[in-house]
Structures are given as C-alpha cells and as structure tokens.
Amino acid sequence: MLSDFYDTVTVVERDKLPDGTFQRRGASQGHHLHQMLSRGAQHIVEFFPGLLDELEAAGAIILDSPDDPALFHLGAGDVVFCQSGRFTRSEGMVVFLASRPLLEGVIRRRVRTITNVTVIDGHDVAETLIDSNGRVMGARVVEHRTGQELALTADLLIDATGRSARIPAFLEANGYQRPPECRYTIGLTYSSQLFRLQPGALAERAVLDIPTLDRPEGAGLLAYENETAIATVIGFAGRKTPNDLPGLLDSLCKFLPDRVAAALRIGEPIGEVSTQRYPVSVWRRYDKLSRFPRGLLVMGDAVCGFNPVYGQGMTSAALQAAVLQRCLADGSDQLSLRFFRASAKRLSQMWWANRFFDFTIVPSDGWQSKPKKLTSRAMAKLYAAAATDVVITEAIFRQMHLVGQPMEFLRPSLLRRIVAGNRRRAGNE
Secondary structure, three states, X not given: OHHHOOOOEEEEEOOOOXXXXXXXXXXXXXXXXXXXXXXXXXXXXXXXXXXXXXXXXXXXXXXXXXXXXXXXXXXXOOEEOOOOOOOOOOOOOEEEEOOHHHHHHHHHHHHOOOOOEEEEEOEEEEEEEEOOOOEEEEEEEEEOOOXXXXXXXXXXXXXOOOOOOOHHHHXXXXXXXXXXXXXXXXXXXXXXXXXXXXXXXXXXXXXXXXXOOOOOEEEEEEEOHXXXXXXXXXXXXXXXXOOOHHHHHHHHHHHOOHHHHHHHHOOEEEEEEEEEEEEEEEEEOHHHOOOOOEOEEEXXXXXXXXXXXXXXXXXXXXXXXXXXXXXXXXXXXXXXXXXXXXXHHHHHHHHHHHHHHHHOOOOOOHHHHHHHHHHHHHHHHHHHHHOOOHHHHHHHHHHHOOOOOOOHHHOHHHHHXXXXXXXXXXXXX
C-alpha cells in the first residue's frame, strides 16, 4: 500500500528471510492458534488481489461465504452451539485458514515483486534520526551478523516492531510526552502444538471451547493447509498450561470433542509444544498526544496489543493499514494526528470488546466480583440460547470475525430469541 504513495519503500526486518515458508523467530505467535479474521481479510485481499487463489494453491483452506455451522464446533463448557441449519448472513465474508508461516510466505513473495519496495533483512533499527525542528529524518540500522551500520533517510518512518516498541522512550528522550496507556491484567498462558492429521480425520475447520468465569480455561483448534492443524490450550488468571506433548493431549481431551481429541492423538506432532505468556493488554494512546514528531508513525501491536486468544492482532494491523491508506490519499499534512485519531476509532471497538470478554472470564475479589458474576451470567444465557438457535450462533460467529455490530445482542429481536432459547433449555432439563 505504501508503494502507491512513495517513490521507494524500505522494509527493515530483524529476522533473516529466506525464500519459502518457515517460522520466523520474531513471529512467536505463529507457533499458536492464529487466524486472519474476516474483517481483516477483506482488507488484505484488497491490498493483494488474487491472494486467496495463491493461498489455496499452496494448500490453504478457503471458505467462500461460510454458511455451514457444522464446520465450526463452538461452545463454552457443557454448552455446544447450534450446528444445524444454515448461516444466512455469510455472503461477502472472507474466511481462510492458513498457518502464519504460509500466509507470510505468500505475502512476502508478492511484496518482493513490487519494483519500488526493498527488503533489508537481518537488520535492526539502532537509532531513530530526528532533526532540531522535530522532524524524523530516517533511521540508523545495524546488520546483526557483521555489526555493519547503514543510515537510511526517509520522508516517513513507521514503527511496526510489536509490543516491545521503543518509540515511547524515544519520545521522552527528545522532549515529547510518552503516550498515556490503557492497560489491564489477564494473566494469560497458552500452549500449542502443530499436528499433521490423517486425511479426512477432521470434519470441523475450527473448534473452540470458550473459557468462563467459573472455569477460566479452554482450548481451540484450527485446520490449516495440507492436513495440518494447530491445537491450543488456554489458561487465564495465572492458570498454567502444559509444556509437554502428553500433558497437552490430556488437557485437550478435557476441552475438545472426543472425536477431535482422538484425531490429534493419532496425528503426527510437528515440532515441539510451544508455551507463551501474555500478562497484560496495553493500548498506547498516541491519539491523545498534542505533539508528535513529523515523519513518524506507529502501527500494529506497537500501538495496541490485544488478548491473543481472540486472534485479532493481524486483523488490527490490517485495519490500521486501511486507515493509513485513506489518510495518505488525503495528503501528508498532519498525517500522524489524522492517522492516530482515525485508527483509534477502529481500535476502540476491539479494545472494549476485549475488555468486556476478559472481564467476564478473569476471576477477582473485591468490588469487581459482583459485576463479574452478573456479566458472566448474561454470557451464560447467551451461550445457552446459542445451543438451539443457529441465528444466535451466527451472531456470535460474526462477532468473533469482527463483522457484526457491537450492540447487535441488544436488538429486541435477538433478545427475544435469547429468552426463548433459555426457556427451551430449562424445559428440557
């Protein structure tokens, strides 16, 4: 997208980038449950026309207008959402299932064909260069292997280095304020294993057992390319997850349907179990700053890190890229101010949805305990109704893919269905 607005674009990447599909050290989330949600995928296919065809040719699973709920085994605890009937609002949804290494490999191959884009891999940014007038002029980069330095000049420098971004410290060192931060603790731990399954062993394309306040643990599985699948066990509020294959399989058996767990047990593990911790979610509010260096932007996880369980990181980055595209189309004047404010509107919806769902899961004492129980009870009512109502199941599915309206569950028609579903459930007990 940047190549449409600038004569040259230089991408500085910490990792070495050989050709083909591989797991980057700098993309540790690629070892875990990972998906580009439909809302983000809609933008990615606009940036890279024909991407879905290339992914499908490489073995990725493409679900064109996914309308069969039987492909998605969703639930929470002892409640399994409705898998009969059809989704009726899936037209236009873009859903593909591919591992992070495959998606990166295909996009990287496309980027390397863009004539005015250069990729400098195996380098790190050692210093952001700024002049006395408060304009960022470029960066000093260093090659990891040799220590050789290179000075890059730029009209625009974008920090997309992830959660450990250095820009807050850079701002403070140069007389600017650090961005204020919104943060809250979730104490998340998750462990994952990639499997190669027997052909046809798995009918479902996605399986998710959602954690709840009474049981802040769960698991998920996504089918990937070429008969592979990733399985992840989740623990909130300090719950530990297994870091060995036997322990992981035992945990998966607690949360996943028997037939899915059986398919994993006879599958071939690829690599080792990977465990990661995510203690706190942070949103750096660059949109709240009154002063900011010209020629500098911050994007992706460097701005806002979401609970990785919800799989929104890549989608967030795609949304921010779409915002930047629109901002650049309107010129470069006050670019950072316009971009940060416009992207904050996009991030806000995701942030508060994350906060709400995490609030209903993470146990706590004190004044929060009663509100948590109330919201958790409301979510339990929603899940119970979804067990027998495909319309509610579809609404939840759309929310997961960020294509539903945030207040959709408060619509009178949907509230009536939730009440009716709980009455049916009570009558059957």
